[in-house]
Amino acid sequence: MNLTDWLGFMGVALILLAYILNVTNTISNSHIAFILLNCIGATMACYASVLLNYWPFIILEGVWALVSLVALLKTLTNTTNIS
Template sequence: MGLTDWIGFIGVFQILLAYFLNVIGKISNKSLVFILLNLVGATMACFASILLKYWPFIILEGVWALVSLYSLIEKIRASRI
């Protein structure tokens, strides 16, 4: 496996870990850990997809990262109120 594969693998693992931890009730989908695992994971998977020039996953992971970033910004805003 090359560097691009490892970047993608680690990114996807983080997304799946967030999902698994949420399903088994260890973290909430509104928790900072869940949001950050998704944000970092999707960003890494998107970056790997860019390196591979694979557009379907660039779009999927890019949107996933943007939604996660939006969730992070909303969480930060809510904590300041």
């Protein structure tokens, strides 16, 4: 496997880990770990897709990363406003 394969594999693994932890009720979908796993995983998978020049997954993972980033920023903003 080359670097692109590893980036894609690790990105997808992080997304799947977030999903598994959520469906097993280990973390909620609003938990910071869930959001970070999705954001980092989708970014890695998107970058791997860019390296492969595979547009369907660039769009899918890019949108996934952006939505996760917005959720992360909202979570961090709400956390800092509580204190």
